[in-house]
Amino acid sequence: xxxxxxxxxxxxxxxxxxISKHSRVEKAFRQAGLADAVIRPVLTVKRDGEHITKxxxxxxxxxxxxxxxxxxxxxxxxxxxxxxxxxDCALQPDxxxxxxxxxxxxxxxxxxxxxxxxxxxxxxxxxxxxxxADGSTLLTxxxxxxKLPKPAxxxxxxELVGRFPSLCGILLNVNRENTNVVLGDKFVTLWGKDHxxxxxxxxxxxxxxxxxxxxxxxxAQRLYEAAISQAExxxxxxxxxxxxxxxxxxLAMAGAAGKVIGVEVIxxxxxxxxxxxxxxxxxxxxxxxxxxxxxALELEKQGIKADVVVVDPPRKxxxxxxxxxxxxxxxxxxxxVSCDPATLARDIKYLTAGGFALQSATPVDLFPxxxxxxxxxxxxxxxxx
Ligand code: SAH
Numbered sequence: 001x002x003x004x005x006x007x008x009x010x011x012x013x014x015x016x017x018x019i020s021k022h023s024r025v026e027k028a029f030r031q032a033g034l035a036d037a038v039i040r041p042v043l044t045v046k047r048d049g050e051h052i053t054k055x056x057x058x059x060x061x062x063x064x065x066x067x068x069x070x071x072x073x074x075x076x077x078x079x080x081x082x083x084x085x086x087x088d089c090a091l092q093p094d095x096x097x098x099x100x101x102x103x104x105x106x107x108x109x110x111x112x113x114x115x116x117x118x119x120x121x122x123x124x125x126x127x128x129x130x131x132x133a134d135g136s137t138l139l140t141x142x143x144x145x146x147k148l149p150k151p152a153x154x155x156x157x158x159e160l161v162g163r164f165p166s167l168c169g170i171l172l173n174v175n176r177e178n179t180n181v182v183l184g185d186k187f188v189t190l191w192g193k194d195h196x197x198x199x200x201x202x203x204x205x206x207x208x209x210x211x212x213x214x215x216x217x218x219x220a221q222r223l224y225e226a227a228i229s230q231a232e233x234x235x236x237x238x239x240x241x242x243x244x245x246x247x248x249x250x251l252a253m254a255g256a257a258g259k260v261i262g263v264e265v266i267x268x269x270x271x272x273x274x275x276x277x278x279x280x281x282x283x284x285x286x287x288x289x290x291x292x293x294x295x296a297l298e299l300e301k302q303g304i305k306a307d308v309v310v311v312d313p314p315r316k317x318x319x320x321x322x323x324x325x326x327x328x329x330x331x332x333x334x335x336x337v338s339c340d341p342a343t344l345a346r347d348i349k350y351l352t353a354g355g356f357a358l359q360s361a362t363p364v365d366l367f368p369x370x371x372x373x374x375x376x377x378x379x380x381x382x383x384x385x
Contacts, residue, residue, distance in 0.1 A: 004074065004075035004076070004077060004078070004084045004086060004089075005077065005078030005079075006075065006089070006091065006369075006370055007090060007091065007369040007370060008369075008370060008371045009368075009369045009370070009371070010090070010369055014051050014053055014368065017365075017368070017369070018042045018044065018365060021042055021363055021365065021373045022039060022041070022042050022363055024341055024373060025039050025341045025361065025363050025373060025375055026039045027341075028341035028342050028344065028345040029341075029345045029348070029361065031342075031345065032342075032345035032346050032348065032349045033349055034345060034348060034349060034352070034358065037348075037358055037361055038360070038361070039361050039362075039363065040360055040361065040362040040363070041362075042362075042363040042364065042365050043219075043222055043223075043226060043362060043363070043364040043365065044219075044365050044368075045218045045219050045222055047218075051368070052218060052219075052368070053368035053369055054090050054091065054368075054369075055090070055091065055092065055093045055094065056091060056215075056216045056217075056218065056219070056368065057091050057092050057093070057215045057216065058093075058130060058131050058132070058133075058198075058213070058215055058216070058217055059128075059129065059130045059131075059213070059215045060089070060092050060096045060100070060127075060128070060129040060130075061126055061127075061128050061129075061182060062074060062075070062100050062126060062127040062128075062129075063075070063076060063081075063083050063125065063126050064083065064104065064107075064114040064115070064124050064125070064126065064127060065083040065085070065114050065116075066113060066114040066116070066122065067085065070104065070105070070108040071104040071105075071107045071108055071112075071113075071114050071124070072085035072104060072114075073085065073086075073087065073100045073101075073103070073104055073127055074086035074087070075089070081117055081180075087100055087101045090369070091368075091369060091370070093131065093135075095135075095137075095164070095166065096129050096131075098164075099129065099137070099139065099160075099164055099167075100127050100129070102159075102160065102163060102164070103127050103139070103141070103156070103160070104127075106155065106156050106159055106160065107124055107152075107156075109155070110149075110151060110152035110155045110156060111149075111152070112124055112148060112149075112152050112156075115143075115144045117178075120144075120178055122144065123143050123144055123145050123148070124141060124142070124143055124144075125142040125143060125144055125175060125182070126141075126142040126182055127139070127140075127141060127142075128140040128141075128142060128173070128182070128183075128209065130196055130207070130209065130213070131166070131196065132196045132197060132198035132199075133198055133199060133200075133217050134198075134199075135166045136166055136167075136168040136196060136197070137164070137166050137167050137168060137196070138167075138168060138169045138170075138171065138193070138194075138195065138196045138209060139160070139167060139169070139170045139171070140170075140171040140172070140173050140187070140209050141156075141170075141171070141172050141173070142172075142173045142175050142182060142183060142184070143172055143173070143174060143175070144175065144176055145174070145176070146174055146176075147172065147188065148172065153172075153190055156170070156190075157170055157190050157191045161191060161192075167192065168192050168193050168196060168197075169189065169191065169192035169193035169194055169195070169196075170189075170190045170191045170192060171187050171188065171189055171190060171194060171209065172187070172188040172190060173186065173187050173188075173209070174186040174187075174188070183209070183210060187209065187210075194208070194209075195207055195208045195209070195272070198213075198217070200217065200220065200221055200224070200248060200252075201221055201224055201225070201248070201252040203251055203252060203276070203280045204276070204279045204280055205246055205247075205248065205251075205272075205276050205279075206246070206272050206275050206276055206279065207246055207272060208246075208268045208269070208271070208272050210266060210268040210269065211245060211246045211266065211268055211269035211272050212245040212246070212266070212269060213245065213246060213248075214248070214366065215366075215367075216366045216367065219364060219365065219366045219374075220248075220366065222364060223337065223364045223366060223374060223376060224248060224249055224252050226362055226364065226376050227249055227310060227335050227337055227376050228249075228252060228253055228256070230333075230335050230359075230360070230376065230378040231253060231308045231310065231333060231335050232308075232333060233253055233256040233257045233307075233308055234256070234257075234307075235256070235257070235258060236258045236307075237256075237257045237258055237259075237307040237308055238257070238258060238259045238260075238261070238304065238305065238306050238307055238308075239253050239254075239257045239259070239260045239261070239306065239307070239308045239309075239310065240260075240261050240263070240296065240299065240306035240308070240309045240310070240329075240331070241253070241260060241261065241262045241263070241309075241310045241312075242263050242292040242295075242296060242309065242310065242311045242312070242313070242322065243263070243264065243292050243311060243312045243313045243314070244262030244263060244264045244269075244273060244287070244312070245264055245269050245273070245312075246269050246272040246273050246276055247262050247264075247272070247273030247274075247276045247277065247285065247287060249310055249312065249337070250262035250273065250285055250287070250310075251273075251276055251277060251280060251282055251285060253310070254277075254282045254284055254285050255282075257284065257308075258284065259284045259285075259286070260284060260285045260286070261285075261286050261287070261288065261299070261304075261306070262285065262286070262287045262288070263287075263288045263290055263292050263295040263296070264287065264288075264289060264292075265289065265290065265291055265292070266289075267289050270287050270288075270289040273287045274287050291321075292311070292313070292318075292321075292322055293318070293319050293320070293321025293322035293324075293325060294321055296309075296321070296322055296325030296326070296329065297321055297324065297325045297328075299325075299329075300325050300328045300329050305329060305331075306329055306331045307331055307332050307333070308331055308332060308333045308334075308335070309326060309329065309331045309333075309334050309335075310334075310335045310336075310337065311326075311334065311335075311336050311337070312336075312337040312338075313338070313343075314339070315339055315340040315343060316340075316343060317338070317340065317343030317344065317346060317347050318343075318347045318350075323347065323350050323351065323354070326351060326354070326356075327351075327354040327355065330355065330381060331381065332380070332381050332384055333378065333379065333380055333381070333384075334351065334356060334378075334379040335376065335377070335378055335379075336348065336351075336376070336377040336379065337374070337375075337376050337377075338374065338375050338376075338377070339366075339372060339373075339374050341373055341375060344375055344377065348361075348377060348379070351379055352379070355381060355382050355383075356379040356380065356381060356382065357379065357380050357381075357382050357385050358377065358378075358379055359378040359379060359380050360377065360378045361375055361376075361377045361378075362375065362376050362377075363375045364376060
């Protein structure tokens, strides 16, 4: 665990970790020229009076290697592709480790070898786990082949399903490229379901293994509640949710709004989002599969006026199209959910230069013990302040 470099804060008191994360957000805003921004205290979650700083993740992606006495799984050492064997990551639920250990043993038993990046030989690349809040778990084996030999596939399924009743599906993912990208395009179901089902903010969600989903269920709920309250939606509002994933925020806001539109670039996630609207009987939600910036510009051109816009981009933040579309649409409120304080502060600088006032910035500790910080920001159209 020392070598993988994930838990950079493991030696600090959690209170000190929170102080450090808070000042990191403050510093990012200062460096972007937003010295007056007031950063609120970091939102955390407690269970039975204790902060949850362990076992909180619902996703694990374990690269494997051929060790001296068989297959090993773990994490890449920081900034390398050297696999550090680890079956007991403190941030993952305990049963993830047990399941991964068993997969390695069974691969030895059924002669499935570990893929070697250097030579391009070997079969298993990654063991990918994702679980719902109720523990039901989807296992995906990422392989450098189109299938596993029949005895291996059948043996793995039979033995794993017998030992791990929480499994809801076992999939193969085909990735034959010499690439850093973990998942290939094709999934094959070996057993059970090809997705998991989770409940979040009182709604049911289907998630395909390709779709983005927040890894910390408890804290994600906290984050979304903050985003919803800061959106201050009213019944006639049109809400645009850019970078919507499987529609978590979009659908959680649908009840309060007149209409919600989600935009997401990954087709599987959009399929999930549409299915999720149906599952929850939500009829005022529409999802577009497109680049967020291009879709926002196009909607604006069509005269669709969003009253509230939510953006939740990947680490690189918003592109010029999205900023331009936000300026043109001029919504009453923008809620910006960010996983990178530096790009967030940069974008807030652009947005405040274009007629929006920064109301609040609230860090949320979605990733205790790691260096990552999530922040939710509320911006209001200046004429509305
Ligand atoms: N709001 C969602 C997802 C946030 S993650 C949630 O909380 O679950 C960011 C999402 O943006 C991912 O689903 C990713 O696939 C998507 N994405 C990345 N680049 C994009 C782009 N250019 N246009 C639209 N969506 C994009």
